Amino acid sequence: MTSELASPASVPSAAAQAAVFDPDSWYADQIERTIITEDELRSKVAELADRVSSDFADTDELLLVGVFKGAVMFMADFARALSVPVKMEFMALSSYGNATSSSGTVRILKDIDSDVSGKHIVVVEDIIDSGLTLSWLLKYLDGLNPESVSVVSMLRKPGVQRVDIPIKYLGFDIPNEFVVGYGLDYAERYRELPFIGVLKPQVYQR
Numbered sequence: 001m002t003s004e005l006a007s008p009a010s011v012p013s014a015a016a017q018a019a020v021f022d023p024d025s026w027y028a029d030q031i032e033r034t035i036i037t038e039d040e041l042r043s044k045v046a047e048l049a050d051r052v053s054s055d056f057a058d059t060d061e062l063l064l065v066g067v068f069k070g071a072v073m074f075m076a077d078f079a080r081a082l083s084v085p086v087k088m089e090f091m092a093l094s095s096y097g098n099a100t101s102s103s104g105t106v107r108i109l110k111d112i113d114s115d116v117s118g119k120h121i122v123v124v125e126d127i128i129d130s131g132l133t134l135s136w137l138l139k140y141l142d143g144l145n146p147e148s149v150s151v152v153s154m155l156r157k158p159g160v161q162r163v164d165i166p167i168k169y170l171g172f173d174i175p176n177e178f179v180v181g182y183g184l185d186y187a188e189r190y191r192e193l194p195f196i197g198v199l200k201p202q203v204y205q206r
């Protein structure tokens with residue numbers, strides 16, 4: 001199994017900090033601010049997909065392993081932005097439940113369906129926070145004897161990983177705050193927001 005480190009990630013732009021969403025939207029009174037806009041997400045998906053397509057241009061079979069539920073939006077956009085053929089598998093893991101910090105215990109809610117031995121795997125994640133989910137998953141995948149495993153994650157909170165995570169393709173480093181949108185939830189809500197944002201404190205007090 002091989003893994004490599006990511007090149008430096010971009011930080012959220014000043015445009016995102018200032019971005020204003022539709023004041024008539026259902027979530028307008030629940031979102032404190034936008035961290036990454038829909039446009040920035042779209043450009044980053046294209047950029048990451050270009051890099052992966054070029055790195056795996058000569059690979060016969062690339063297998064994307066999406067981590068449900070959080071990576072669902074990114075996986076769908078990323079797979080369609082690639083210019084190389086792929087197969088897709090999905091795993092569902094949970095370590096957060098309805099909380100805003102990791103329980104540290106990872107549970108498999110849905111496993112991979114096919115034999116991945118000898119395959120080049122790209123794990124598609126929405127966020128690396130404590131790193132516990134991915135650290136567990138990389139060990140698990142390693143045990144299935146793939147040819148290589150790389151990680152693409154849209155977000156990472158730098159400085160808070162409790163374990164060392166080798167990430168080759170990274171979207172954005174973001175502040176150490178609990179974020180929602182583009183697949184990320186708080187208590188199963190807000191996954192459908194097209195941007196990444198921070199909730200108002202009163203949402204957690206409900």
Ligand SMILES: O=P(O)(O)OC[C@H]1O[C@H](OP(=O)(O)OP(=O)(O)O)[C@H](O)[C@@H]1O
Binds near residue numbers: 095125129131133134
């Ligand atoms: O680096 P970590 O601290 O482990 O956090 C990252 C993981 O936590 C979230 O998943 P969650 O367990 O909330 O499940 P979900 O994707 O179904 O929301 C997120 O989607 C990542 O998979």
Ligand code: HPA
Binds near residue numbers: 179184
């Ligand atoms: O900031 C976050 N938001 C939503 N889900 C998460 N899972 C890990 N970190 C986060």
Ligand SMILES: [Mg+2]
Binds near residue numbers: 070096097184185
């Ligand atoms: Mg979650």
